[in-house]
Amino acid sequence: xxxxxxxxxxxxxxxxxxxxxxxxxxxxxxxxxxxxxxxxxxxxxxxxxxxxxxxxxxxxxxxxxxxxxxxxxxxxxxxxxxxxxxxxxxxxxxxxxxxxxxxxxxxxxxxxxxxxxxxxxxxxxxxxxxxxxxxxxxxxxxxxxxxxxxxxxxxxxxxxxxxxxxxxxxxxxxxxxxxxxxxxxxxxxxxxxxxxxxxxxxxxxxxxxxxxxxxxxxxxxxxxxxxxxxxxxxxxxxxxxxxxxxxxxxxxxxxxxxxxxxxxxxxxxxxxxxxxxxxxxxxxxxxxxxxxxxxxxxxxxxxxxxxxxxxxxxxxxxxxxxxxxxxxxxxxxxxxxxxxxxxxxxxxxxxxxxxxxxxxxxxxxxxxxxxxxxxxxxxxxxxxxxxxxxxxxxxxxxxxxxxxxxxxx
Numbered sequence: 001x002x003x004x005x006x007x008x009x010x011x012x013x014x015x016x017x018x019x020x021x022x023x024x025x026x027x028x029x030x031x032x033x034x035x036x037x038x039x040x041x042x043x044x045x046x047x048x049x050x051x052x053x054x055x056x057x058x059x060x061x062x063x064x065x066x067x068x069x070x071x072x073x074x075x076x077x078x079x080x081x082x083x084x085x086x087x088x089x090x091x092x093x094x095x096x097x098x099x100x101x102x103x104x105x106x107x108x109x110x111x112x113x114x115x116x117x118x119x120x121x122x123x124x125x126x127x128x129x130x131x132x133x134x135x136x137x138x139x140x141x142x143x144x145x146x147x148x149x150x151x152x153x154x155x156x157x158x159x160x161x162x163x164x165x166x167x168x169x170x171x172x173x174x175x176x177x178x179x180x181x182x183x184x185x186x187x188x189x190x191x192x193x194x195x196x197x198x199x200x201x202x203x204x205x206x207x208x209x210x211x212x213x214x215x216x217x218x219x220x221x222x223x224x225x226x227x228x229x230x231x232x233x234x235x236x237x238x239x240x241x242x243x244x245x246x247x248x249x250x251x252x253x254x255x256x257x258x259x260x261x262x263x264x265x266x267x268x269x270x271x272x273x274x275x276x277x278x279x280x281x282x283x284x285x286x287x288x289x290x291x292x293x294x295x296x297x298x299x300x301x302x303x304x305x306x307x308x309x310x311x312x313x314x315x316x317x318x319x320x321x322x323x324x325x326x327x328x329x330x331x332x333x334x335x336x337x338x339x340x341x342x343x344x345x346x347x348x349x350x351x352x353x354x355x356x357x358x359x360x361x362x363x364x365x366x367x368x369x370x371x372x373x374x375x376x377x378x379x380x381x382x383x384x385x386x387x388x389x390x391x392x393x394x395x396x397x398x399x400x401x402x403x404x405x406x407x408x409x
Contacts, residue, residue, distance in 0.1 A: 321393025
């Protein structure tokens with residue numbers, strides 16, 4: 001069923017792209033050539049007739065025209081903004097409808113030479129609702145200041161979720177008998193402001209706020225006595241080394257990121273802990289239209305970490321296909337190798353393999369706890385170098401279908 005849903009959605013997008021391109025080509029071929037003399041000889045009744053025909057353009061034709069032009073550069077616009085939505089399915093949220101409004105812009109347009117031009121900033125407003133009583137609304141983006149001297153990254157979201165809980169730790173997570181339902185409200189806010197201190201190197205402060213309110217636990221003993229509602233405020237720093245040619249769809253370069261956050265009691269936190277997150281990604285052109293992308297990601301927490309901020313596997317970016325939050329512990333590490341192949345016009349496919357696991361501390365890491373991951377995806381260029389992605393991911397006895405925007409990494 002998951003494959004059928006993916007193929008149906010992919011075929012719809014491909015058909016729209018093909019139909020739009022053929023529609024415009026044919027209309028240009030059959031349109032009569034009108035000379036200046038012909039224009040002067042047109043009767044007054046002809047102009048209103050053509051105008052009325054233009055007004056009668058159906059909604060389907062207008063939608064196709066809208067998406068046909070969505071990835072074309074709009075030099076007359078300082079802010080290029082478009083909207084897209086579609087169905088999706090995942091093992092944790094079931095069937096749903098997602099809506100994304102995405103935009104790209106430059107904070108400085110004084111330079112026209114591509115060598116000195118400020119890279120494009122991006123922003124996305126997203127909403128999602130599913131049949132499993134899942135709702136999420138948020139905004140995220142990266143603002144690049146003039147000459148790329150500084151960057152500001154932000155992510156603000158709110159979610160109401162009916163989910164499942166298996167407890168904490170691999171041994172609990174792998175046990176199917178621990179599966180239990182619960183509901184929770186959560187809100188996450190994060191801001192980073194990093195300044196360029198050397199070529200391709202950025203460092204700056206970060207602040208994060210998190211609120212989780214879990215309720216209606218069917219098996220509350222799996223929480224191991226932790227509070228169901230937590231409030232956390234953290235501060236720290238971020239360091240980045242970035243040589244990518246594009247933030248949203250890199251074809252070459254490296255991206256190395258280190259996040260260090262502290263959540264002390266001094267900031268009125270009931271739980272005192274620290275968090276270190278490392279992300280290393282590389283991108284290499286292969287044969288024609290192909291990109292090899294690889295990522296190693298780790299998230300380590302120290303101290304008294306609340307259950308809502310433990311490291312997890314799964315979701316739309318790492319270990320795609322796993323139920324997000326099933327595997328949960330103080331630390332996690334995952335890796336992914338992905339082939340991104342352009343196929344035709346604005347269409348492409350991806351194949352990936354990966355692996356990951358959770359553990360309470362490095363000394364408790366076990367190779368036999370490593371979980372496999374692989375999948376296939378479809379890409380459609382929604383805006384210039386900004387893709388809509390449909391991913392079908394597979395894990396150990398799990399499958400997930402993901403609808404999102406931009407690459408997973």
